[in-house]
Amino acid sequence: MLWWPTRRGLDMKMELIQPFINAADAVLADGLKGPISIASLTMEEEAYRRKGVAALVWVTGDIEGRMVIDLDSETAVRVASQFAGEELPSSDILVKETVCELANQVVGNAITSLNDEGFHFRAHPPVLHTAELGSKGTEDTEALVICLETGSGDVYMNIALRYKQDLAQPRAAGPERGLA
Amino acid sequence: MEQFAAVRRSKDGQPVRYLIVDDSVFARKNLARMIESFGGQVAGEAGDGMTAIAEYEKTKPDIVLMDITMPQMEGIEAAEKIVKQHPEARVVMVSSVGYQENIVAALQRGARHFVQKPVKPEVLYEVIKYVLGDDAVVANAAGA
Numbered sequence: 001m002l003w004w005p006t007r008r009g010l011d012m013k014m015e016l017i018q019p020f021i022n023a024a025d026a027v028l029a030d031g032l033k034g035p036i037s038i039a040s041l042t043m044e045e046e047a048y049r050r051k052g053v054a055a056l057v058w059v060t061g062d063i064e065g066r067m068v069i070d071l072d073s074e075t076a077v078r079v080a081s082q083f084a085g086e087e088l089p090s091s092d093i094l095v096k097e098t099v100c101e102l103a104n105q106v107v108g109n110a111i112t113s114l115n116d117e118g119f120h121f122r123a124h125p126p127v128l129h130t131a132e133l134g135s136k137g138t139e140d141t142e143a144l145v146i147c148l149e150t151g152s153g154d155v156y157m158n159i160a161l162r163y164k165q166d167l168a169q170p171r172a173a174g175p176e177r178g179l180a
Numbered sequence: 181m182e183q184f185a186a187v188r189r190s191k192d193g194q195p196v197r198y199l200i201v202d203d204s205v206f207a208r209k210n211l212a213r214m215i216e217s218f219g220g221q222v223a224g225e226a227g228d229g230m231t232a233i234a235e236y237e238k239t240k241p242d243i244v245l246m247d248i249t250m251p252q253m254e255g256i257e258a259a260e261k262i263v264k265q266h267p268e269a270r271v272v273m274v275s276s277v278g279y280q281e282n283i284v285a286a287l288q289r290g291a292r293h294f295v296q297k298p299v300k301p302e303v304l305y306e307v308i309k310y311v312l313g314d315d316a317v318v319a320n321a322a323g324a
Contacts, residue, residue, distance in 0.1 A: 030298045084206070085181065085213070097206040104204065104249070105297050108276020112296070115279035123277065125203055125251050 016063060016114070016161050017144055023109035024069075024148055024157055027102065031083045034151040044143035048158055052076055053096055054129035055103035061121025063114065065161035068129055069103040075153030082152055100126040106157070184305050186219025186319040187312065189242060196308070196316060197223035199239055201232040201255065202247040202274070207297070211245055211274070214301045218308060219319065229253025229261075236262050236269065242315075243308060246291070248275035248282065256286050263290030270311050274299060 021038070028036045052072035059065060071079060073090060080098035081088045088094055107123045114121070143160040187196055198215050200208045200222060212222050223239040226232040228250045236244065244262065248255040259271040273286045278296035286294055292311045295304055309316060 027298055030300075080206075084209070094206055094209070097204055101204040101206045105276040108249070108278070108297060111277055112279045115281060120281075123249055125249055 013161065013163075017146075017159055019110040019113040020067060020106060020157060020159055021146060022113065023106045024146075024155070026109060027105045028148060028150055028155060031102070032079065032150050032152055033082070037149045039147040039149040039154060041144060041146050044145050044158065044160075048143065050129060050132055051156060053099045055096075055100040055126045056129040057103050057107045057126045058124045059107065059111070059121050059161070060124070062119045062164055063121045063161050064164055065159070067103065067107055067161075068156075068158040069099060069106065070129070070156040070158060071099060071153065075155070078152040079150070079155070096128055100128060181213055181217050182301060184218050184301070187305075187308060187316050188219065188319060190315055190317045193317075195219055195221040196243060196312065197221050197239070197241045199224045199226065199232065199235055199241040199244045201226045201229070201235075201244060201250070201258070203227045203250040204247075207247065207274075211299065211304075214299065214304055217301060218305055220308075227251075229255060229258030232258045233261055236266070242270065243311065244269065244271040245274050246271050248273060248277055248286070256282075256289055256291070259286065259291050260289035272307060272311060274304075 025036050048068065051070045053076035054068050054070040056066055056068045059067070076095050076099055077088060077090045079102070080095040083098050083102070084094060103126045104123070111121065111123055143158060146157045146159070148155045148157065188194060189196055198220055200211050202208045202211070208225050215222055223241040224235040226235045230253045232244070232246065244259070246255040246259055255273060255275065259273065262269050262271060271291045273291045273294045274297060276297040278294065283294045293307050295307055309318065
């Protein structure tokens with residue numbers, strides 16, 4: 001399980017983020033048959049800028065927001081080829097499809113953990129993120145960019161989530177949860 | 181991909197026929213490769229629940245592998261509609277969303293089993309054998 005220490009500025013809502021990191025670790029390690037590590041984790045300061053092939057998944061319910069999985073074009077081809085078990089040309093639609101399915105599996109597995117912890121929300125089908133720029137995160141949505149280092153290249157997760165308004169107060173007043 | 185002892189229909193010894201339902205082409209292709217390694221045959225594919233119902237009517241598969249999160253009609257609703265029309269239908273949910281509530285909802289509405297993504301071939305293989313029960317036979321290593 002990957003774990004990232006809490007730092008000033010990153011300590012809020014890590015209980016929401018950690019399941020996504022764990023899910024990405026599990027899904028990527030399974031598909032790429034190799035170790036995954038966190039290269040960096042940063043707060044998003046500017047509007048999100050797409051790096052290459054990106055898939056976006058919206059979530060709604062007790063927790064709302066979105067997650068983007070983003071890989072530069074060369075990494076996307078390598079990762080998709082590994083997942084597909086065959087060399088794919090960069091033009092192949094399966095490259096984009098694989099990135100979408102990767103996002104779907106990461107969000108699905110994270111939702112599974114969070115639902116079993118009492119949060120109720122659902123994921124929508126993944127869509128290709130084609131815009132160069134995305135919306136800027138706010139204090140409320142906490143956009144974090146996590147760079148995962150894999151044997152095939154870096155995989156970026158951009159996560160912006162928040163508790164639904166009416167649930168925010170009781171949660172914020174509660175004890176901080178562990179990250180492991 | 182690892183090869184498994186072929187699972188065949190006990191009534192006629194023919195390959196088990198599958199309908200694969202997933203909005204991801206990648207996921208469908210991945211499941212099709214696993215089915216091949218089990219000695220099965222893809223009878224049809226669908227990318228959403230509505231198409232899945234039509235494809236079921238057309239192909240009458242032995243097993244349906246059904247995703248949950250899909251556009252137009254989600255997998256649990258499609259499974260329920262198929263099972264309502266065909267109580268003998270064997271629907272296995274295959275989804276990355278595997279929390280208890282979701283699994284229970286799927287089973288209550290007619291699904292026979294649940295497999296979480298990423299799918300491990302050995303897990304799916306065991307589930308297929310379990311769901312088919314006496315309606316399937318596993319060929320021996322010599323392919324008998």
